[in-house]
Amino acid sequence: MVSDIIRTMKVSELGEFGLIDRLAEMVGHSQSRQKSPLIIGIGDDTAAWQGDSSVQLATVDSLVESVHFTLDTASYEEVGWKSLAVNLSDIAAMGGQPEYALVSLGLPGDTNIEDITDLYRGMLALAEQFQVRIIGGNVVSAPQLVINVTVFGSAISRDSLLTRSTARPGDRVAVTGPLGAAAAGVEMLGKGLEFEPEVVVALRNALLRPLPRIAEGQLLVEHDVRAAIDISDGLIADLDHICQASRVGARIEADRVPVALPVQASFGERALGLALAGGEDYELLFTASADRVEKVRKAATCPICAIGEVVIDDKHRVMLVDSQGSPVSPSGKGWDHFRVERGRR
Numbered sequence: 001m002v003s004d005i006i007r008t009m010k011v012s013e014l015g016e017f018g019l020i021d022r023l024a025e026m027v028g029h030s031q032s033r034q035k036s037p038l039i040i041g042i043g044d045d046t047a048a049w050q051g052d053s054s055v056q057l058a059t060v061d062s063l064v065e066s067v068h069f070t071l072d073t074a075s076y077e078e079v080g081w082k083s084l085a086v087n088l089s090d091i092a093a094m095g096g097q098p099e100y101a102l103v104s105l106g107l108p109g110d111t112n113i114e115d116i117t118d119l120y121r122g123m124l125a126l127a128e129q130f131q132v133r134i135i136g137g138n139v140v141s142a143p144q145l146v147i148n149v150t151v152f153g154s155a156i157s158r159d160s161l162l163t164r165s166t167a168r169p170g171d172r173v174a175v176t177g178p179l180g181a182a183a184a185g186v187e188m189l190g191k192g193l194e195f196e197p198e199v200v201v202a203l204r205n206a207l208l209r210p211l212p213r214i215a216e217g218q219l220l221v222e223h224d225v226r227a228a229i230d231i232s233d234g235l236i237a238d239l240d241h242i243c244q245a246s247r248v249g250a251r252i253e254a255d256r257v258p259v260a261l262p263v264q265a266s267f268g269e270r271a272l273g274l275a276l277a278g279g280e281d282y283e284l285l286f287t288a289s290a291d292r293v294e295k296v297r298k299a300a301t302c303p304i305c306a307i308g309e310v311v312i313d314d315k316h317r318v319m320l321v322d323s324q325g326s327p328v329s330p331s332g333k334g335w336d337h338f339r340v341e342r343g344r345r
């Protein structure tokens with residue numbers, strides 16, 4: 001009966017993360033008897049395996065026209081930048097150093113060559129900033145623009161990796177930088193909202209030119225932080241990934257969540273909801289003891305905000321509370337590609 005249900009279930013019913021869990025179970029069962037230097041497989045920000053002299057990291061992500069971006073509101077150069085940035089952010093979330101990238105493009109046949117030149121110009125600008133080399137890829141025909149980027153990197157050792165499964169009760173929950181600007185950028189561009197020029201630039205850059213927190217990820221490793229994730233699906237959704245992997249709960253104090261100032265100024269009461277569930281901020285969310293969080297805060301060049309704590313909870317929930325400790329209901333849960341109620345970005 002269960003297998004019959006699975007066979008007829010649609011991916012929109014199972015959801016992105018349910019599908020990932022099912023595929024991970026299949027892969028794990030199939031490969032369980034194989035000898036391998038694999039350290040981390042499906043289920044974290046990157047895969048990791050032991051190389052000859054260091055731990056090797058690999059991650060892959062896709063940007064699809066009309067799903068992740070539209071060319072009515074984003075330039076080819078911005079799309080190129082972001083397509084690499086989202087992968088570098090995964091390496092940052094493991095505390096690693098990105099090194100090489102492979103790029104696969106699906107292109108309509110009538111795409112202008114200059115547009116693809118601009119796409120690569122955006123990727124190369126970010127690659128040069130982080131000393132990443134683009135070493136190959138593939139090009140195929142497609143009905144709309146599709147960009148697949150695979151990034152390889154390295155970490156010092158398996159003990160230095162930041163993972164989703166190492167949060168412990170009593171840890172503080174902390175985040176680098178302010179949140180909500182990328183989600184506000186989605187609304188601004190999608191709805192044609194008009195703001196002051198400096199707000200427009202800030203929201204557009206947050207959405208289309210995010211800066212991966214490579215140095216900050218390595219700083220976390222230096223200060224013996226062990227649990228982290230990058231905020232791509234939204235603060236609540238990504239903290240839920242940590243809670244599920246670590247089998248803990250988390251309590252977040254809503255008034256401590258750092259909402260980006262342009263979002264506060266332009267979206268009023270909706271600003272907190274954008275920061276909690278909007279996603280695509282590509283900041284690092286991490287857990288560690290209070291003293292380690294404080295040491296990171298003093299050493300970091302970006303703001304570090306402690307926003308809650310890891311708690312014992314058999315249901316592995318993320319709970320949002322106000323300054324009095326009373327429960328608060330978030331306005332959204334985060335991004336899931338196959339949940340139909342979410343709509344498109």
